[in-house]
Amino acid sequence: MLEFSAINIGCTIANLLILYAIFRIFLFKRVDKILLQRKEEVDEATKAADLATQQALSTKKEYEERIALADEEKEQILADIKKQGYDEYDRIVSDAKKKGEQIIVEAKHNAEVENERAKEVYAAQLTDMVIDAAAKIAATKHSSADDKELYDKFINEAGVDNE
Amino acid sequence: MDIKELLNEILLKDKAFIHLPFGNGKYDIYESVVVTWIIMAIVLVALLILTHGFKVHNISKRQAAVEAFVVWVRKMVGDMLGEEAAGYTDYIVTVLIFLGVSNMSGLLGFIPPTMDINVTAALALMSIVLVEAAGIHHKGTKGWLKSFIQPMVVVAPMNIMELAIKPLSLCMRLFGNIIGATVIMELLKHVLPFALPVPFSVYFDMFDGLIQAYVFVFLTSLYIKEAVE
Numbered sequence: 239m240l241e242f243s244a245i246n247i248g249c250t251i252a253n254l255l256i257l258y259a260i261f262r263i264f265l266f267k268r269v270d271k272i273l274l275q276r277k278e279e280v281d282e283a284t285k286a287a288d289l290a291t292q293q294a295l296s297t298k299k300e301y302e303e304r305i306a307l308a309d310e311e312k313e314q315i316l317a318d319i320k321k322q323g324y325d326e327y328d329r330i331v332s333d334a335k336k337k338g339e340q341i342i343v344e345a346k347h348n349a350e351v352e353n354e355r356a357k358e359v360y361a362a363q364l365t366d367m368v369i370d371a372a373a374k375i376a377a378t379k380h381s382s383a384d385d386k387e388l389y390d391k392f393i394n395e396a397g398v399d400n401e
Numbered sequence: 402m403d404i405k406e407l408l409n410e411i412l413l414k415d416k417a418f419i420h421l422p423f424g425n426g427k428y429d430i431y432e433s434v435v436v437t438w439i440i441m442a443i444v445l446v447a448l449l450i451l452t453h454g455f456k457v458h459n460i461s462k463r464q465a466a467v468e469a470f471v472v473w474v475r476k477m478v479g480d481m482l483g484e485e486a487a488g489y490t491d492y493i494v495t496v497l498i499f500l501g502v503s504n505m506s507g508l509l510g511f512i513p514p515t516m517d518i519n520v521t522a523a524l525a526l527m528s529i530v531l532v533e534a535a536g537i538h539h540k541g542t543k544g545w546l547k548s549f550i551q552p553m554v555v556v557a558p559m560n561i562m563e564l565a566i567k568p569l570s571l572c573m574r575l576f577g578n579i580i581g582a583t584v585i586m587e588l589l590k591h592v593l594p595f596a597l598p599v600p601f602s603v604y605f606d607m608f609d610g611l612i613q614a615y616v617f618v619f620l621t622s623l624y625i626k627e628a629v630e
Contacts, residue, residue, distance in 0.1 A: 242518065242519060242522060243427075243429075243431065243519050245427070245428050245429075245430070246430065246431045246433070246434055246517070246519040246520075246523075247519050247522055247523045247526065248523075249430065249434045249437075250433075250434060250437060250514075250519060250520045250523035250524070251523045251526065251527055253434065253437045253438065253441060254495075254496070254499065254523065254524065254527055256441065257441050257444065257495055257499055258491070258492055258495045260441065260444065260445050260448065261444075261448070261491065261494070261495045261498070262491060264445065264448040264449060264452055265448050265451075265452060265467075265471065266471065266491050266494075268452045268455055269452070269455075269467065269468055269471045271455075272455050272456070272457055272464075272468065273468070273472075275457045276457055279457070
């Protein structure tokens with residue numbers, strides 16, 4: 239048993255190499271194949287998850303851009319509406335002012351016309367009263383006392399009519 | 402029976418199993434080689450059964466156990482070898498399993514192949530060839546030759562001697578431990594054939610066998626790691 243035998247050492251080396259081949263073919267390769275397939279599946283799932291994340295981020299960015307655009311549009315619309323509102327307000331106020339001024343001018347004109355008409359009526363009445371008074375004076379004999387009385391009467395009547 | 406007779410019986414027994422009609426016994430095949438063939442056949446059948454019908458999903462407990470064992474043993478050996486020598490993991494795992502099964506084959510009634518110095522010598526020879534091949538592969542022939550004068554020229558003779566010392570120590574350590582365990586077990590059987598050998602058999606045939614397999618593989622890995630650094 240303590241003798242070295244080249245043939246037995248050689249056989250053992252050959253046995254060892256064959257055993258290594260057996261382990262490689264029937265254990266390591268089979269296990270490696272399964273582990274590799276599993277790893278590929280995990281890698282694919284990871285890749286798909288990464289892609290989905292990227293797509294989600296891209297959609298989020300697009301959404302944020304749209305929101306920003308909508309905000310800008312909203313601001314623009316609000317500004318336009320405000321401007322339109324102020325313009326309308328100014329126009330209405332301006333129109334009202336013009337209308338008011340026109341009403342005032344018309345009222346003044348009407349008042350003047352009315353005044354003139356009243357003046358003409360008074361003048362006509364005065365003329366009638368003067369004629370009437372003159373006719374009465376002419377119709378009656380009169381003294382200075384009568385004249386004074388007539389004057390007072392005329393003045394009083396004129397005062398009452400003018401009130 | 403004294404120890405000398407026992408040693409003579411164990412060590413000097415004719416272990417030739419297959420006698421060839423030529424070479425005057427020089428080419429006889431020893432029992433250790435035949436037991437190795439039996440172990441190889443058992444391993445092959447076991448692997449065919451264990452790795453049959455492997456699936457990617459919905460795996461069986463058997464497949465889970467095999468996968469877990471392969472991953473664990475590869476990691477253990479890979480850690481010993483280091484990253485640069487990771488390519489030798491599968492061979493070292495093969496040696497570890499072969500030694501483990503061989504050292505425990507006594508439980509099945511076989512004489513452990515590692516009790517034959519030719520088997521341990523072949524294993525040690527393979528280890529040292531692998532160590533030097535790894536050194537040449539990683540450093541190149543020039544770098545490998547230069548490693549003999551590292552860290553200084555004075556140590557070159559010792560480094561060259563190590564080429565023979567390393568495999569010799571690997572071979573003798575394994576052979577000595579297994580033969581020692583066998584001698585102790587035989588003595589125990591002579592002292593008290595009943596009950597007493599059982600706990601010692603658990604230690605020497607199982608625990609010590611696995612420890613020696615681990616030590617052999619650990620040292621080989623260490624030498625390979627040193628060679629590639």
